[in-house]
Amino acid sequence: MFILGTETVRFFQLSGVSVWDFLTGTKWTPTFADAHFGILPLVAGTALITVGAAVIALPLGLAAAVFLSEYADPRLRRILKPVLEVLAGVPTVVYGFFALLHITPLLRSIFPDVQVFNAASGAIVVGVMILPLVTSLCDDALNAVPRALREGGLAMGSTSYEVTRQIVIPAGLSGIMAAFILAVSRAVGETMAVTLAAGSTPKLTWNPTESIQTMTAYIVQISKGDTPAGSREYLTLFAVGAVLFAITFGLNILAKVLVKRYRMVYS
């Protein structure tokens, strides 16, 4: 953390870029002769991927968790849980390979104007990648809801759907929100899949068919080349890393606060 901080400060000192320009600039061309250091395009790229992934993973993950905790047979559960864990352990570079060579051609056959590198394909695989995490954490949150609450609802003649929607999910809501936030934070920090699938053109766009660049992909792009220590490119790595760290750290803290509040209710 300390290292990240000092190198970031050195970046601002050395490059003569003000913090304000860095955070609000809309042009990111650090390696060009006419260098601009506005991080917004990278942040927007990351946001595009994250939002897309969240749209896929959060509803699916919650529904799967509801199935696991409310409907599934204990035997089926014993099979599905380890499967989820194994899926969570698939290396991200594998998802990147899959996105570039299978999802993208599929998207291009449906929508011809999709570029070879595009945000949509990256968002889809990141969504699938965080799905096991969402399911597993939501499942834990739902399981922590006391049985008595469910039985009370069922005894009043409610159907399982009504019990789930009106009792179990509200009772486990802070745990579910925490799961969502942790998953989003994973998606923000995700590197290899988006580097392979989404391309490396920092661009301020909301169009998922275009090629973009995320903060993580930028770090990979620069560090693949041999950057001399102390050079401007080298220092931008740390400035971008600091922003990335701040975002994920903030999200994780938020999740922790929610879980803490949630624990106080039932202990």
Next chain:
Amino acid sequence: MAFAATGPLGRRRKLADTVFRVVCFAAVLVACAFLAYLLISIVRDGIGRIRPDFFTSFSSRRPEEAGIRASIFGTLWVIGLTAAVAVPVGVAAAIYLEEFSPKNNRWVSMIQLNINNLAGVPSIIYGLLGLAVFVRFFALERSVIAGALTMSLLILPTIIVVSQEAIRAVPSSFRDGALALGATPWQTMRTQTLRIAVPGIITAIILSLSRAIGETAPLITIGAVTFIAAVPDGIMSKFTVLPIQIFDWTSRPQPGFHTAAAAAIICLMVVLLLLNLAAIVIRARTQQRI
């Protein structure tokens, strides 16, 4: 009557219940189907490429001759060294935090909070840290040891947290029994607590090492090279690892390299699945015993 099970309203409630159940089940099916598609298509892409010479030859400019020898040995070196560094440190830290640290101490709880937070930091941030500290500051250059130390940092929080849980799960009656018989805290730790917590700790080690095997981003950041035609011969030599080789081959335009990447993915996945299976078996056996 809102609660009647018959009549049009009741039927609608029943229908909603059925629809909801089907939707939830469909979510599980969609997830499983996608992952089956992923695995099947990768196996189909790569299985024909797995021949003996794939394992014994180095990467090449010609896709048909490219092999994973350098990356297999690179992975073995990095993971071996990572385990050598992270396992003793991580387990010792877990034992200290769980058994010997002063309770209700501000520093201890601050360290604990920090470790928990570190587990959620994106891996590429660890890569930047490794770049600044090991590669530049300690001037280890882009070597195996720099990669292994970075990986150790990455998996240490996981090892510590999961090992702590394993130690915490040991019933305190075991400890109290040993202490009552006059054993020192250290003897209690060694002969009772650790012995029971070992399967949990091993699971923690296996899972975090398998995560390290699949990690790409931090090693790219510290500058593992993608094209190398030699097996590492010491801790200071340059290296590449399987995921980086996969990344490199995937990002090339020639389809031949994509096939090679798929074949390398199959090798990587087989190793990871075996490790995960080992962890699941160990856990299942301990659950039976207690």
